[in-house]
Amino acid sequence: MPRKTLLEARGLTARVAGVEILKGIDLSVLAGEVHAIMGPNGSGKSTFAKVLAGHPAYEVTGGDVLFEGNSLFDMTPEERARAGLFLGFQYPVEIPGVTNSSFLRLAYNTVQGARGKDELDPLEFDDYLQDKLKLLDIDPTFLDRSVNEGFSGGEKKRNEILQMAILEPTLAILDETDSGLDIDALRIVANGVSRLRSPDNALILITHYQRLLNYITPEFVHVMDQGRIIKTGSRDLALELESRGYDWVTAEYRALRAA
Amino acid sequence: MDALKNSYLDSLLYGQKQIPASPLSWLNELRAEALERANALAVPTTRDEDWRFTDLSPLYRTALRPSARAADIAASTIDPWLIPEAGSRLVFVDGVFAPGLSVLEPEDGVLVLPLASALTRHGERVQAQLGKVVPCGADPFCAVNTAWLRDGAAVLIDGNRDVARPIHLLFVSASPGAAVYPRALVVAAPGSRSTLVEDFISSHQDAGFTNGVMEVSVGENASVRHVRLQRESVNAFHIATCGVRVARNGRYSSVSISLGARISRYSLNVTQVADGTNFEIDGLALIAGRQLADTHTFLDHAHPQGRSRQLHKCIAGGAAHAVFNGKILVRPGAQRTDSAQQSRNLLLSERAHVDTKPQLEIFADDVKCAHGATVGQLDAEQVFYLRSRGLGESGARDLLTFAFAAEIVKRIALPSVVRQLEDHLVRRAQN
Secondary structure (H helix, E strand, O other): OOOOOEEEEEEEEEEEEEEEEEEEEEEEHHHHHHHHEEEEOOOOOHHHHHHHHHHOOEEEEEEEEEEOOEEHHHHHHHHHHHHHHHEEOOOOEEEEEEEHHHHHHHHHHHHHHHEEEEEOHHHHHHHHHHHHHHHOOOOOHHHHHHOOOOHHHHHHHHHHHHHHHHHOOEEEEEEEEOOOOOOHHHHHHHHHHHOOOOOOHHHHHHHOOOOHHHHOOOOOEEEEOOOEEEEEEEEHHHHHHHHHHOOOHHHHHHHHOOO | OOHHHHHHHHHHHHOOOOOOOOOOHHHHHHHHHHHHHHHOOEEEEEOEEEEOOOOOHHHHHOOOOOOOOOOOOOOOHHHHOOOOOOOOOOEEEEOEEEEHOOOOOOOOOOEEEEEEHHHHHHHHHOOOOOOOOOOOOOOOOHHHHHHHOOOOEEEEEEOOEEEEOOEEEEEEEEEEEEOOOOEEEEOOOOEEEEEEEEEEEOOOOOOOEEEEEEEEEEEEEEEEEEEEEEEEHHHHHHEEEEEEEEEOEEEEEEEEEOOOOOOEEEEEEEEOOOOOOEEEEEEEEOOOOOOEEEEEEEEOOOOOOEEEEEEEEEOOOOOOOEEEEEEEEEEOOOOOOOEEEEEEEEEEEOOEEEEEEEEEOOOOOEEEEEEEEEEEEOOOOHHHHHHHHOOOHHHHHHHHHHHHHHHHHHOOOHHHHOOOOOOHHHHHHHH
């Protein structure tokens, strides 16, 4: 039986503040797959992630993206989240005055409610959280603090993956979740993400470094440059990029286009 | 306009029958003097610097009757506002003491009673303070309140008493169109500790006028925590003054919350009368629709080593208008004053607006003073972050608004009050 297509982007173009950033993205992601998107700074990787999540500052100018067969752009950001799309933020936002535990419970119950499942009261939710905390080696005192406020870079990223663990998305896009993590934190976060994988869900990892891919092996590695995916390869492509940089890929793409 | 102004004060001053003379000649003099001053003063307009942003003409156009006697209200009316942590509770309905709704818990060395009884039984102690902590000066509303002074709340705490449970002073506005004059006197003797909740509610949704005066005297090494809740009808007018004098090493902390009234003005004046005092002055105005909430604070550092910390927040939605004027005066010789003031404001709609004016006047050279003001809207990145986790847009905005307010609300050390206010915030946010 063929695997389900979770995401299908066709000719996606988008701009922010009047500047065209995405210039035609085609990508399909099937259930069970891991895709890595790599590329130099400013190539449009984060823009792609934010467009998928529905950030209001990014304007889609052309193309379409289907999420499990439905047009993503007909859905508000919250509808996308409830439908099973998750963005792990490159820079998680601090929300002073909202405790992490009440935020997590509110998010969980909102998403559960939308999916027609039972909501949990604070005590039940606490039990549910304990396992997830262990998965990511998170200190429970973390829950009593305001969302991301005063968190270290590593704590913020762990909190993102904790949210992913709680919301159980079908497609998670992790935007540079590995940046700013020391080697121990990287191992914990990457192992946590690996344990959340299943044949029914998929991951898009946006990263600069192939070290994350030592823990989570992608089926596909895409190179993005100037708003396009210019090369797609296997796991080995990431290793090659690490040793040779991006210039040769760009040159190869230009030659191909010129031909 | 002048004719209107004078006729307005006249109506407040002569609309009701003369109150009978008291056997206490000093009280008759206090009232007569206030009446004279009220006659000489004009009500403020936006031409007065102190009232620039607060236009009272809707109040002046409103016909008001004096409330001669308390309306009968059912005990259940006040149920939603009760504070289980409180010990004694004095309830005033339209300014008149309501014994049936009040709870007087006897406690050694602590007198919580109607001012009328305090005048009869402890006249000298009252005389020493009443009208002296807050001399009305050029404030006509304070003068009118004093001219009509009949009753009010009296809290007299002996030295070194630790009053275990908060004292709840509940002022109920029960008659639409009535002008009422709440009054409270708190005298905390040296070394005592106490918590007061001054609470204004309405049992109806119409216009009425609350014109209140509170006086607080904090003795040496005494601590008074003052929680002020103004949650009257959104059609009410509310003008009140609180004067506080703090003796050596005394501590006064205040959290004032303004939720109700069409137009409200709260003036809090805290004066250091000796060295080493500590003031913690926090406030929150949360308003919407066409409400106006004005908070004026004046912290008077008149002696060395005073410390003050102030955080005032305004949240304005709809076409609401919030005003904050926070003056801090460091007088000559008030060395080693340590003062910090923050005004933080959140506008929830394009039609809402806020005027904030931190005002620092320093006449001593060895001081540490900081102040700052911000006005902003909800952060779009925070809203998006919450939406990306499944929260609806309005839910996300409500949560962020709640969080902004919660920083002040949580400074009230009474869980039931915090819960009542949080419920109010949530309900308000959901509308």
